[in-house]
Amino acid sequence: ESYQVYYHDGYTYSNSEMINLLGLKKLLVVDLQVYAGELQRTLHKVELAIEQMDREVQQLEESRVGRVFSAIKQFSLLRHMHLDWPQWLRFMRKAVAPEWQKHAQALRPYLPTKVDFVEACKAVYILIDVYGLSVGDFSRGLINGKQYKSKRFGAMDCFALARHGFERRYFDLAEAWFEAIALTSDNDEINRVLGYSWALVLQLYARNLLNMNKKELALTVLQRASTLGIDDQSIVRQLELLERGDLKPTQGTTLLKIINFEHYVRGCRGLFDPPKGLSCHYDFHTHPVLRLAPFKVEPLSQDPYIAMYHDVIYDSEIEELKDNAFPDMERSKVYTYSDKDGKDTGRTSMSAFQTDHQYKAVTKVNRRVMHMTGFEVLADGSSDELLVLNYATAAQYLTHSDYFGPAYSEYIQRGDRIATVLFYLNDVEQGGKTVFPRLGIFRSPIKGSAVVFYNMNSSLQGDPRTEHGGCPVLVGTKWAATKWIYSAEQMFRWPCVDPK
Numbered sequence: 314e315s316y317q318v319y320y321h322d323g324y325t326y327s328n329s330e331m332i333n334l335l336g337l338k339k340l341l342v343v344d345l346q347v348y349a350g351e352l353q354r355t356l357h358k359v360e361l362a363i364e365q366m367d368r369e370v371q372q373l374e375e376s377r378v379g380r381v382f383s384a385i386k387q388f389s390l391l392r393h394m395h396l397d398w399p400q401w402l403r404f405m406r407k408a409v410a411p412e413w414q415k416h417a418q419a420l421r422p423y424l425p426t427k428v429d430f431v432e433a434c435k436a437v438y439i440l441i442d443v444y445g446l447s448v449g450d451f452s453r454g455l456i457n458g459k460q461y462k463s464k465r466f467g468a469m470d471c472f473a474l475a476r477h478g479f480e481r482r483y484f485d486l487a488e489a490w491f492e493a494i495a496l497t498s499d500n501d502e503i504n505r506v507l508g509y510s511w512a513l514v515l516q517l518y519a520r521n522l523l524n525m526n527k528k529e530l531a532l533t534v535l536q537r538a539s540t541l542g543i544d545d546q547s548i549v550r551q552l553e554l555l556e557r558g559d560l561k562p563t564q565g566t567t568l569l570k571i572i573n574f575e576h577y578v579r580g581c582r583g584l585f586d587p588p589k590g591l592s593c594h595y596d597f598h599t600h601p602v603l604r605l606a607p608f609k610v611e612p613l614s615q616d617p618y619i620a621m622y623h624d625v626i627y628d629s630e631i632e633e634l635k636d637n638a639f640p641d642m643e644r645s646k647v648y649t650y651s652d653k654d655g656k657d658t659g660r661t662s663m664s665a666f667q668t669d670h671q672y673k674a675v676t677k678v679n680r681r682v683m684h685m686t687g688f689e690v691l692a693d694g695s696s697d698e699l700l701v702l703n704y705a706t707a708a709q710y711l712t713h714s715d716y717f718g719p720a721y722s723e724y725i726q727r728g729d730r731i732a733t734v735l736f737y738l739n740d741v742e743q744g745g746k747t748v749f750p751r752l753g754i755f756r757s758p759i760k761g762s763a764v765v766f767y768n769m770n771s772s773l774q775g776d777p778r779t780e781h782g783g784c785p786v787l788v789g790t791k792w793a794a795t796k797w798i799y800s801a802e803q804m805f806r807w808p809c810v811d812p813k
């Protein structure tokens with residue numbers, strides 16, 4: 314079995330990149346195994362030598378008591394100390410399995426960077442914040458009342474997340490993560506091998522408590538250190554400083570509050586009321602083929618027009634789209650932000666554009682978009698290529714608009730994104746809703762359905778009410794496909810709308 318390691322700009326929290334990371338881990342474990350084997354053989358040799366030296370020391374000890382060292386013993390000791398010991402000193406400095414160490418070191422550039430790691434921490438914090446989860450429950454795999462067996466954080470995970478919160482001054486959530494460490498079943502892990510110490514954990518925990526103005530509790534935590542058998546000078550010092558009142562609390566903060574964050578969160582939690590006064594209907598008219606097979610349309614909003622279309626993409630097409638897109642998926646970009654590579658923490662999905670005619674499913678889906686909307690999508694510049702998306706657990710697309718506005722460089726030729734068709738390619742176990750915060754509308758993904766919405770008003774200006782987002786996936790993964798349709802080509806297809 315061989316594993317290929319791909320190097321690219323960072324690891325997103327995503328299925329395809331986790332597969333790469335797993336491959337890397339397997340390679341490194343092999344290196345470490347060989348290293349361990351060599352270490353064991355070396356250890357065995359050293360132990361044999363120690364045994365022998367111990368025996369010699371015993372015999373020399375007897376000579377010392379009698380104060381008679383035979384000429385042989387004298388010579389042998391002198392030779393050993395002069396010739397053997399420099400060898401042993403050299404031996405101790407020598408690397409074990411150096412070529413395997415070199416191999417492992419060479420893989421270092423492929424390890425996730427600080428940026429990747431911070432983004433992963435952020436993703437967890439966003440999940441907790443958006444869904445209002447209890448850190449204690451979440452860390453043990455209890456999510457909205459459902460116990461997930463394989464989803465448990467270890468002590469090191471909880472500590473890393475606590476530290477992230479502490480460093481970013483999210484003291485309340487950090488406290489919950491510090492507490493979660495105690496709930497893990499492997500909390501002896503800290504202190505082992507890599508030199509993390511309980512002393513450090515307790516100090517940061519106490520500091521965090523102080524910042525939350527819980528000085529008494531902070532003192533208790535530090536005092537507990539000695540009963541836990543932790544003997545560390547820095548704890549004693551911190552205790553003194555705290556008792557003397559020399560440590561002052563730092564002001565905390567909360568997670569970034571984006572525009573309409575409150576509404577976004579309400580939508581993601583499914584707390585909006587269902588739309589009123591709209592009823593489902595069959596669409597027989599948008600295209601002649603619909604007379605035979607009408608679409609099932611569930612309107613969500615009349616103005617701006619938003620509707621859910623049911624059973625508009627077949628399972629076989631879905632499989633074809635996913636299979637073809639998966640190997641080409643890259644971190645999704647955001648074009649309207651100034652960030653130069655387009656990578657944005659607000660959009661953490663992976664995606665790949667699929668050219669029309671690249672394979673049958675794309676052609677069929679594009680044609681269906683035309684039947685659903687009555688818009689042209691195949692003519693040059695009339696739409697973006699179909700974008701197949703995968704949101705891993707915790708991935709999301711924060712609130713945004715799909716239109717660009719007049720500053721868009723191709724505004725004159727292409728117009729703007731008049732409509733969006735978003736196909737759902739699977740059911741998501743928990744989370745992953747599409748939310749329109751300003752309109753109080755949300756929808757959970759349903760495999761085979763699509764949301765269709767018009768982004769522009771009847772005078773062809775971007776309609777800010779169409780602002781929407783893809784909520785973080787809480788459990789499972791989310792597959793979707795987006796078709797963005799541009800206005801210029803639709804000149805004669807734009808439905809007449811009653812200006813009210």
Ligand SMILES: O=C(O)CCC(=O)C(=O)O
Binds near residue numbers: 710733781783795
């Ligand atoms: O994934 C979602 O629910 C939203 C996707 C979206 O907004 C887009 O692709 O433009």
Ligand SMILES: [Fe+2]
Binds near residue numbers: 713714715733781
């Ligand atoms: Fe969008």
